[in-house]
Amino acid sequence: MPDRLDRHPKMNTSFLGILGVVLITATAAAIFGVRWQAQEYQVQLQRELGLRGAQALAQTFNKAISREWDSLRAVASRTAYAEPAEMQDFANAVVRAGGQIAWVGFASPDGVIIAGSRGERMGEDVSQRNWFRAGFSGETVGTAYTKNEGTNEEISLINLSMPVKDSFGNTQAVAVYSVRISWVADYMAEAAQELELSALIRDRKGQTLVDTRPEAGSDLPARVEGLILAGRPDADRTRLHRSDAGHLYAVLPNFTLNSMPGFGWTLIVDVREDSFGAAFPQFVKNVNMILAAVGISVLAATLVLFHYLTRPFQRLIRAATALADGQMVYPREEQSTRESMLLSAVLARLQTQIQSLRAKP
Template identity: 25%
Template sequence: MSQLPTLTVRKALFAFALSCILVMCLVALAFAHLRGDRFTDSAFDHAARFRTTAAAEDLARTLERDWQDLAFLTGRVAGLDPEQLTYLMTGASGDGRRISWVGYADLDGQVIAATNGLLVGQNVAERPWFRNGLSGGFAGDVHDAVLLAQLLEGEGAEPLRFLDLSKPVTDASGQPSGVIGMHINASWLAEHLRETSETFGIDLYLINPNGDISASSADEAPDTAELQVLRAAQIGAQSGGRETWPDGREYFSALVPQVTYGDLPDFGWRMVGRLDADYLDVGLDLIRSEALYALLIAVFLIGLLTVLVARAVRTPFAELAASAQRIADGSQEYPPSFRTTREAALLSAALARLQQDRITDER
């Protein structure tokens, strides 16, 4: 009898399974090497942009509600005397921690009514909120307190600073009759950014039209000349991506070129958000570990399926081969009948017919 091939059905099935596993691993490794960094950078860049945009809209929505309150006050001036107007403005200021002052000044700039009577009788004609408020809605960037510095106390050693909202008051003929201004505490703005930063997991910076940082959620304030995203903020251009900041660490940065919502006037702000790339790399390592575990599980399942298929396919052919060998040696046995596969069923039936014919011929 000639020498039989060494390759068996079982070996062939296992070789096929191992080849599939090898190809799967090589494709996964090639994809991770060629596209992994680009994919993760794109995903984290999108996350930085999405969170920064959401933070900017959240801030603008909050300030837009103050603008609506201011619009409501401008419509009540004509129907109230100064005492009643003072009472209304004091109520609009709440506890004073966020809105420090609301006041109404006539066309000459003299304050007629204000929160708790502060600055009543004084002239504010030279203040930007009054001058700009006469010509339309005005939103002013963070600035040091001037007239209110001696009347209100700041928090700790920090100087008192405000951002302004103002709107003209018109008479029945539609002509300006004065301006209502609102001073919002800048410490509230910084605290709001810190809280939003914790909520969205991103550092936030408000950049004014001059390129200076008006408020931020972080302690350090990098020079806008040091970073591409901050330089882009000065001109309002879109920018972002991975960048090394002055602290030597890499961040994914994003820029929102305008912080406004609804009817809120434009403060001229741009918002910059940054995500810590080192922190994201930790998350990426976890993702890679989970991907490795998933790959190992897939290999185990493929191996298990291969064993089951090999048993289901090999066993009938192995037993039929052994039975055929015995029949060829003169045995009178009939081969076992298998119906696990079409081929096994046909082979067992053919061997049975051959054995039947042989036994009949011998008789």
């Protein structure tokens, strides 16, 4: 009999083995599930940040550029009946007000510059310039271009122009603001940095006007380029794409306000996974530690309960074995569970019967 018993594990060993497998499996499944859910949440958060970030940057840009439009409209309104000298004063004042405007000019109806900031380009014929021809009849935004200001450094500009009309609606002149693209870039870079995003702006010709990415000038994924092309010229909703490298790109075409002339520009926001995900590894680590602590606590509590439930049976088994070996023992009355009470009562009856049999001659 002992040989046969040795082939079978003890109840404690079997229970601990099964319990260990169950707990390890359950803990691993819980950790995997939490990690998967955290990754899914991270992707959803990244998409939400991309969408909200694109909208926030668009509003920031619109707020800044609308101020320049309001300024241009105010200047055009106040110079409807002004002499060239007064126009000159306005042109100089606007340029001195900030570094965002490189040059302000007024052209006569026949296309000759009659006033310009710092006296530049006076008398120049601009009748064939796009800003003059388009601005003669209404507000317009030109295409970005590069200009040399007399130094080796070239600057990129974009022209905002509109007619200067009298009270009868007749065009008396065309006013133009040459806005520095560098100002737009610096303004957007500051806003993007505060939001921990990167931003690009493409014009209607596909030129990159602003690129605040650390790797500025590098190519965008082909899928994003496709979204940019698909977004022109009249789309108005944000498109999202997540690259294999963990970048979330939000493409927002025609993001300028309807109260301004159409720029035809596209805003691309790049949300990097590492820009906001630094807390996620620590979060997952903390959750894993909590799950491990819970697993250990459950294991300890189960062992205590198992010991409490099985200890009476172990004592009764030893008593039964002793009775079978002919020893005179008195089984303890167990009361931890109904089963242990029944078993101890049965052993007590057996012990009594054995004593009675032994007492007979």
